[in-house]
Amino acid sequence: MAVEGVPVEPVGLGAGGDARARDLDRHVFHSWSAQATPVDFVLAGGSGSWVWNEAGERWLDFSSQLVNTNIGHQHPRVVAAIQEQAATLTTVAPSAAHRVRGEAAEAILDLAGPGFDGVFFTNGGADANENAIRMARLHTGRDKVVSHYRSYHGNTGAAVVATGDWRRVPNEYARGHVHVFGPHLYRSEFWASTPEQECERALHHLRRVVESEGADSIAAVLLETIPGTAGVLVPPPGYLRGVAEICRRHGILLILDEVMAGFGRAGSWFAHHDEDVVPDLVTFAKGVNSGYVPAGGVIVSAPVRATFAGRVFPGGLTYSGHPLAMAAIVATLAAMREEDVVGNARAVGEQVLGPGLADLAARHDVIGEVRGRGVFWALELVADRATREPLPAAVVGALKADLLRRGLLPFVAENRLHVVPPCVITPDEARTGLTIVDAALGAL
Structure with missing residues (x-):
């Protein structure tokens, strides 16, 4: 899917620009990094599924940066919408009504489907999950949140503790979090040999944890519809429906984290649409505007919204529904529909x-x-298919x-x-990427 109006070939500016960028980068404190390790990779521009540095070297983006540039790099319609909004009103307090914020909420609700009645806008996915947890606790009057060990929900207080991977451990300051193992047949925790067994046993495990923790103490089950950073763990058929049934039986809210899987990434607007499940809250970010301007949010069901009809919701952000981000959302979703x-x-x-x-x-x-x-x-x-021993980190590097x-x-x-190119990648570009992966794997 070619992006009209944007040059595919970069303009080479010379390696000096890359050297200057690397020099300036030494002042940046990087995420998830040991700061003494230099960052050598420099990016200067992009178009569609391609990126390049200032020397003109090009790469096919099979990462979508951090799995967020769903509409590709520098889509002209989205760039123009941001520019137009910047010329009109660059910022507005969240307490004021603003047309483009309402348009963004309307566009998202239209895609979410029936049962939802509002969108709470945030700055990204972590604070979307943070506020969804807050809504669930206030709506139910309960405290605990159940989530998967194989998961990532963000790097803020409750979100990182809801996360299951190693990043949770040095950040465990939030209360009331319980973890369970979700289904992953290739590395099953349940001695399963079929998807049906894995599903049944994972649901039994969840059910017993809920009962043992005290179902009436649990506010929410928070799950990535398809766990992304943990390994693109597509759940077996029936698992999410089973989770929803457990939640309904005990008055527990189901929060589905669609931050990575949503807005086209899994081949549908929301990954849970393919599972025939209607959650109580849906969190999103990344793909809603391809990260062109930071944005995220919580899609709120009618019953949860009704809880706060006459009761103040004690949450908010200065940049909630920021006009530039909202303009990017409106333009992104319109372009995604039309194309x-x-x-x-x-x-x-x-x-x-x-x-x-x-x-x-x-x-x-x-x-x-x-x-x-x-x-x-x-x-x-x-390293070995029979034992399934993971390939050593040095070899993966x-x-x-x-x-x-x-x-x-x-x-x-x-x-x-992970093979996660932009949603606009063409079949030929995808084949080019697979050819490169084939060659690199052969070289191992």
Whole structure:
């Protein structure tokens, strides 16, 4: 899907610009990093599914940066909307009504489907989950939140404690969080050998934890519809419906985190639409405007909104519904609809990425499993297929460096290579990326 009005070929500005950028970067305190390790990779521009540095070197973006540029880089319609809004009103207090904020909420609710009655806007995904937890606790009068060990929900107080991976441990300051194992047949915690067994046993595990914790003490179950950073763990059929039934039985709210999976990434507007589940709260960010301006939010069901009809919700952000972010949302969703970006993501997944990655797995023993949908895939890399021993970190690091040398910008996490290009990627671009991955895996 070509992006009209934006040059695909970068204008080479010379390696000096990259050197200057690296020099200035030493003043930046980077996320999730040891600060003595220099950042050598420099980006200066992008278009569609491609990015480049100031020297004119180009990479096919198979990372979507942090799995957020769903509409691709520098979509002219979104850029123009931001520019137009900046010329009109650059900021407005959240207590004031503003047309573009209302338009953004209306566009999101139209995609969310029936049962939802409002959107609480945030600055990103972490504070979306933070405020969803707050709403659930106030709505139910309960305290505990149940979430998965294999998960990531953000880096703020409650969100990072709801997270299941290693980043939770040095940040455990929030109260009332309980973790369970979700389904992951390839590395099952339940001795399962089929998806049906994995689903049944994972639901039994959740049910027993809920009962043992005291169901009437649990405000919410918070799950990523498809856990992303943890490995694109597509749940087995029936799992999310089973979770919803457990929640309904005990008056527990179901919060589905669609920060990474939503807005086309999984080949549908929201990943839970494919699971026939209606949650009480949906959190989003990233793909809603491809990260062009920071934005996130909570899609609120009618019963939860009614709780705060005459009761003050004790939460808010200075930049909630920031005009530039809202203009980017309105333009992004309109362009995605008109250009059938979600349909493109689903088709590329079904016709190119899915079959292509399966072919790679058949030819490279280092791939233990392929899983995903849409433009949301992961390759589980192993040193031994029989034992499923994860590929060592040093080898995965070497693979990442080789992919960069070959012109592909990868997303690597632990022993996995995630294949997460923009939703606008063309079939030919997807095949180009698979060819590069094939060559790099062969070199291992």
